[in-house]
Amino acid sequence: MSEKQLSRAMAGVAAIAGVGHSDWIADYAAVRGGTKPHDSFGYGAIAFKRALEDAGIDKSEIDGLVSGPPTAHERMCEVLGIDPRWGVQADAMMGIQAAALAIHGGMCEVVALVYGNDQRSAAVNYGGSNAAGGNAFLSYIYHAPWGFTSQGALYAIMLRRFMHDTGFSERDMAEVAVAQRLHSSLNPHAIMQKRITIEDYLASHYVTEPLHLFDYCLINDGGVAFIMMSAERARRCKKKPAVIHGIGRYDLSREATSLTPRLTNFYRPAQKAVAEQAFGMAGIGPKDVSCMQVYDSFSVHVPLALEGYGYCGYGEAARFIRETGISLERGIPVNTSGGHLSESYMQGWNHQVEAVRQIRGECGPRQVPDCRFVHYSSDVAGKALSIIYGH
Amino acid sequence: MSDGRIFIEPVPTAETEAFWAGTAEGRFLVRRCRSCGKAHWYPRTICPFCSSDETEWVEGTGEGTIYSFSIMRRAKPNYVMAYVTLTEGPTMMTNIVDCDPESLRIGDAVRVTYVKTAEGRALPMFTPKSEASA
Numbered sequence: 001m002s003e004k005q006l007s008r009a010m011a012g013v014a015a016i017a018g019v020g021h022s023d024w025i026a027d028y029a030a031v032r033g034g035t036k037p038h039d040s041f042g043y044g045a046i047a048f049k050r051a052l053e054d055a056g057i058d059k060s061e062i063d064g065l066v067s068g069p070p071t072a073h074e075r076m077c078e079v080l081g082i083d084p085r086w087g088v089q090a091d092a093m094m095g096i097q098a099a100a101l102a103i104h105g106g107m108c109e110v111v112a113l114v115y116g117n118d119q120r121s122a123a124v125n126y127g128g129s130n131a132a133g134g135n136a137f138l139s140y141i142y143h144a145p146w147g148f149t150s151q152g153a154l155y156a157i158m159l160r161r162f163m164h165d166t167g168f169s170e171r172d173m174a175e176v177a178v179a180q181r182l183h184s185s186l187n188p189h190a191i192m193q194k195r196i197t198i199e200d201y202l203a204s205h206y207v208t209e210p211l212h213l214f215d216y217c218l219i220n221d222g223g224v225a226f227i228m229m230s231a232e233r234a235r236r237c238k239k240k241p242a243v244i245h246g247i248g249r250y251d252l253s254r255e256a257t258s259l260t261p262r263l264t265n266f267y268r269p270a271q272k273a274v275a276e277q278a279f280g281m282a283g284i285g286p287k288d289v290s291c292m293q294v295y296d297s298f299s300v301h302v303p304l305a306l307e308g309y310g311y312c313g314y315g316e317a318a319r320f321i322r323e324t325g326i327s328l329e330r331g332i333p334v335n336t337s338g339g340h341l342s343e344s345y346m347q348g349w350n351h352q353v354e355a356v357r358q359i360r361g362e363c364g365p366r367q368v369p370d371c372r373f374v375h376y377s378s379d380v381a382g383k384a385l386s387i388i389y390g391h
Numbered sequence: 392m393s394d395g396r397i398f399i400e401p402v403p404t405a406e407t408e409a410f411w412a413g414t415a416e417g418r419f420l421v422r423r424c425r426s427c428g429k430a431h432w433y434p435r436t437i438c439p440f441c442s443s444d445e446t447e448w449v450e451g452t453g454e455g456t457i458y459s460f461s462i463m464r465r466a467k468p469n470y471v472m473a474y475v476t477l478t479e480g481p482t483m484m485t486n487i488v489d490c491d492p493e494s495l496r497i498g499d500a501v502r503v504t505y506v507k508t509a510e511g512r513a514l515p516m517f518t519p520k521s522e523a524s525a
Contacts, residue, residue, distance in 0.1 A: 142407075142433045143484040144399040145514050146472065147463060153472050156461035161474075164459070164497045206464040208472070254439065258432055260482060263459065263474055 011281045014100040015234035015241035016389070018055025018227035019353045020047045021189070024344040028120070028191050028220045036121040036221075040070045041079040043223030044116025048080055051112065051225035056238030062227075064108030066095040068115030068349070076114060084108065092224075092348030093295075093378045093385040097247050099228045109229060115349045116223035124219075142257060152216060155298040156208040158263055163210065166315040168303060170210060172322070174201035176299040176334070177214035177341055179327035184338025186328070186366035191218055192342040215299040217340035224349035226356075242356040245284070245373070246388035248277030253382050262382060270384035271308025271377075278386040279310075282373070286311045289388075290371040291333040291358055293351035295378035296340045302326065305377045306334075309386065328366060336366050348378050355389045396470060398508045409448055410434050414513040419503050421451035421479045432481035452478045453503035455517065462492045475501060475517050489518040 022043045030037050038046065044067075052059055064086040067076040073089045086108035088098050092115065099111040117124075148154075162168055178198055184190035196214065204213040234241035250273040252261035261269070279285055286309060294305045303317035311332065312320035325331025337343040337354035344350045355374040357363050374389045403411045413420040422434035426443035438446055460473035471487040487495060488506060501517035508514060 142401075145401045145508070146484055146486050146516070147396070147398070147466065147470055148472060148484055149399070153461055153463065157459045157472060157474050160461060161459035161497065206462070209462040209464050211461075258482070259484070264482065 007277075008281050008283075010100055010104060010247055011245055011283070012231055012243055013104045014228055015231040015243040016226050016352070016356050017229055017234040017237040017239070017241050018051040018053070018057070019356050020050025020052070020054055020225045021344075021346070021350065021353060022046045022116075022221075022223040024189060024191055024220060024222045027222055031121045031221050036118065038116070038118065038221070038223075040116040040118045040223075041076060042116065043118065043221060044068065044071060044076060044114040044225065045079050045223070047116065047223035047225035048112055048114050051227050054239065055227040057110070057227065061110045062112045064099065064102055064111035066090050066099050066111060066113040068092070068095070068113075068117070068347075070117050070119070071115075080112070080114065082112070086111070092346075092352060093249070093383065096226075096228070096244070096352070096387055097249060097385070100244055100247065103228065103230055109233070111228045113226040113228060114223070115225065115346065117347070118221045119345075120219050120221045143259075150208065151297060152208045152211055154259060154262070155215075155300050156211045158266065159300045160210055161263070162266060162300070162303070166318065168318045170202065170212075171198060172303070172318040173210070173212075173215065173299060174198045175321045175326065176296075176302045177201055177212075179333075180296070180299075180335045180338050180341045182327055182329070183333070183336050183366055184342035186364070187337050187343060190338040190343040191220060192338065211298065211300075214341070217297045218342070218345045220345055222344055222346055224346045224353060226349075226352065240360045240391070242359040242374075242389045243391060244387060245390045246278040246280070246282030246386070248274035248279075248281070249383065249385040250274050250277075251383045256382050266304050266308070267379045267384055268308050268314070270382075271305070271379065274384045274386045275309045278375075278388055282388040282390070284373055284388065286375075289332065289373050289375045291336050291368045291374055293336070293355050293374060293376045294334055294339070295348045295351060295380055296335060297345075297380060299341060301379060302334055305379065308379070308384075309375070309377060328368070333368055336363065336368060348376075348380075351376055352387070352389075355387075359389055359391060396468065398506075398514060400508055400510050401512055401514065406436055407434050411512060413448075414505055414515050415511075417505060417513070419451040419453040419515055420448045421477065421481070422446055423449050423479070430477075430479040430481055432477070432483045449479075451503075453515075454478050454520075455501055457487065457495065457497055457499045457501060458482050459497055460487060460495055471495065473517065486514075486516040487518065488516045495519070
């Protein structure tokens, strides 16, 4: 990708003017108690209404819709009561990119991005022969007979090789879960707020070795919504906008089914290309980033992102975590809300709520001082994507 | 060998039918491209490297090394998921069986063995060469 021209055309064009989400804690308790507060559409609709209020705009201003993967696009329009003139179904990563392009291209002016997921109450299984697209992509069909029935197995195999190659230890891995619990203990929206120690982590049981219980994300119901518009328009809204200064994406889909690029390259080639694009567009580098929000279906995403995006060199994540730090106490804070491990598993959507709140300075005891740029990174299903949010 | 495990049955496709027919006879077939000479996994008719449709089955050695592995601790009985690099080049998802999981190391030499499913198909798995009986 480096020989191709890097575009800066999207720098500073679009911004998030409003965010909203459902009551993760109450809904988590309700679902564990055997009730189901809403279906996926309902969670999305609650988040949508709150995002409109947060932006201080009326529903009639919405003329574009990005609907999250679990919900049918047309029905989401119906539930929200809107007739958009542009729309697409996309996840938290591709949705931001698509909406910003649509606004830049003049296909619409104000986009609602709405995600709802009843994954816990519906007992969604993220493993087995139907995982990751199942029959449609043949994704895991080939691996299911060998008991490859969870995403955890993929990350466990990846982590063991990473440890072997770089000297990363289980104690180093523990630092991620411990830091994120420190952060979630300061977050009133987080489902898991009880702090843990390195010793708690090391004493916790293995699920698929070397991954411990605390390396896994939560599974909970909920919804998240954003309101995106031009940065210029967003500056006239109720709250300070989070402007998108950089976007980069690179897919490792060539060996999607065999999982080879992820298991053997740790996402590195994709992250390198994404870093060039996203940081290049924003005109900044890792040293300018105030905090990172890293898609953390598993804790191992964090050291891979630190290395892959150039916060430290390859093989240096353990030393970086120990000497520089990844918590609000020192270094570069990663997943200041608690992330998927401890706040809520909203598949990359909640990380960007946190990014917006950090840019606005709304985070109270977990606020990163003088927060200038937030790097959101996602590396899942072979796609690497980064968004740089700022003022 | 299978310790009472219940396996998800493989789903043979037009591209992999011969592979599964092979394992039933104790043969480990690898798909290779006649045009660029590279072998790949999973078996395909179109070469993923050069897009040629001149691909063919060759008898694999059934030997390789452990690239990485994970012990599935939450399953009873525990089993060992592994990514094994075949001597032909590609790396495949599989299991390591007939072994002491605690003594496995990345880089260990392994050889193929076959484990029967409920429907009688043969799943290729691997066992450490040093402990292999055959």
